[in-house]
Each structure stands twice: as C-alpha cells, then as structure tokens.
Amino acid sequence: MNNGTRIKLYFLPTCSSTNELLKDEKYPLFSALLCETQTAGKGRWGRKWFSLSKGGIYISIKLPKEKKYQIIFPLTIIELFNEYSLATKFLWPNDVYVDQKKISGILNETIHRGHISYTISGAGINLNQSMDEFPNPLKEKATSYYIEKKRKIKKDEFVDKLILKFEENTKNSFSEIAKKLISYSLLKRGDKIIVSKRNETYEVIYEGIDEEFSLCARVGDKMLKFYSGEVLKIER
Numbered sequence: 001m002n003n004g005t006r007i008k009l010y011f012l013p014t015c016s017s018t019n020e021l022l023k024d025e026k027y028p029l030f031s032a033l034l035c036e037t038q039t040a041g042k043g044r045w046g047r048k049w050f051s052l053s054k055g056g057i058y059i060s061i062k063l064p065k066e067k068k069y070q071i072i073f074p075l076t077i078i079e080l081f082n083e084y085s086l087a088t089k090f091l092w093p094n095d096v097y098v099d100q101k102k103i104s105g106i107l108n109e110t111i112h113r114g115h116i117s118y119t120i121s122g123a124g125i126n127l128n129q130s131m132d133e134f135p136n137p138l139k140e141k142a143t144s145y146y147i148e149k150k151r152k153i154k155k156d157e158f159v160d161k162l163i164l165k166f167e168e169n170t171k172n173s174f175s176e177i178a179k180k181l182i183s184y185s186l187l188k189r190g191d192k193i194i195v196s197k198r199n200e201t202y203e204v205i206y207e208g209i210d211e212e213f214s215l216c217a218r219v220g221d222k223m224l225k226f227y228s229g230e231v232l233k234i235e236r
C-alpha cells in the first residue's frame, strides 16, 4: 500500500514483533509494517506489549537515525486522536495517555549494522479493544479509544491517516516537534512524580522537559536530569 507518501506500508496478518521483522535488510528506510496481531510484542525496558487483540494497532516504521524521528509517533497519535474528538496527553518519554491510563506506547530501537545505522520506531495503539480484552494487570492501567468513546474506528482509515500525518510531521525540525509535543504534556510543573531509571526509583518534583528532551526534576534544591527512564506515578 502507498498513499503517495514516502512511507510504504506493508501488512502481515501476524508476526512476532513488527520492530523485529523490520530489521530485515529487505525493508528500506521509510518502510512501515502493520500486523493485525503480534505473538511477541515488545515494550520498553524488556517488557511485553499485549498484542493478541485485533482491536489494537501494531505498527513500526524504519527511519533515519535522527533524533526527531524518535518523537514523531506520540505527536502524530495525539493529533490524530484529536481529529476523532478524543483528547489525549503526552507522558515523557514516549507515551500517550487519557487521564492516568495509557492508550499508546512507543518503542524506539537504534540499529547499527556495519556502516549503516537506523531507527525503528514501533507504536502500539489501543483502538477498538473492550476492557474484557485486556489481561487483568492491564485493566487498571490501560484504556482504548473504544473504552473512552463507546464507538469504534475503522482500522484501515485510522492507519492511512496515521501514515499521512506521520509523513507531514517529518517535515518539521526536532525543536518544532518537541515544542508541540510538550504542549500536550500530562505532567505539570510542580507535580510530585516517581521516575524509574534502570533499577532505581526517584521521588521528585517535575520541572519540565529541556531542549534535549530530558526530563528535569528537583529533589529539595537539587536539580536532576533524566535522559531516559519512565514516569511510574503522578501524585496530585
């Protein structure tokens, strides 16, 4: 499938993980792979991404190794849900939320093969799943478009729009994309949050996101910067 965009979309009914399959050399840059289900969907930090429901979207895109490409998916997903009248928020580093429930997560992987380097950006988007379809531990943490709006979206239509919007967003600079994304932030300055980084957790006060896209936080008078990590809890 190709909608006159630079991104060429491939479809498979199922695969292990769209991020893994796209590592195959046969896929050039700007290939996107969409699968109806995944048998070994991967999340960040070695987590699994529940991918057995056909109501979800599992899609990855092979992209140049440039920082801006790592933050296009969350912005694109937020902007697209807006068009479907669902207000979603950005949670650093790469998630999309409705209130305190996750509706989409992104896994970026940078691959180095000899002289060639590229990024694979993979998005899991909860579109048409009902609450029953999520396994128990996810029921409290996840939501979908269907759960929020009580109506379904045609998957093909959503994916076509997603590709077009993603492509549009690639035309902007890193700072333009970052600025827009931060304007949708779920976190507000002064929020008490728990951030994890590898095996450590930190209880901090959120200060903002800097020009390098690091999370800036404070403990007392001490400023901390997180280049990577996860926000585990927001206390308001």
Ligand code: BTN
Pocket: 016, 017, 018, 019, 020, 038, 040, 041, 042, 043, 044, 045, 047, 049, 057, 058, 059, 060, 095, 104, 105, 106, 107, 122, 123, 124, 125
């Ligand atoms: C996270 O929030 O931990 C990131 C989840 C990323 C899931 C997507 S689904 C499509 C792509 N293929 C994978 O195996 N993972 C990503």
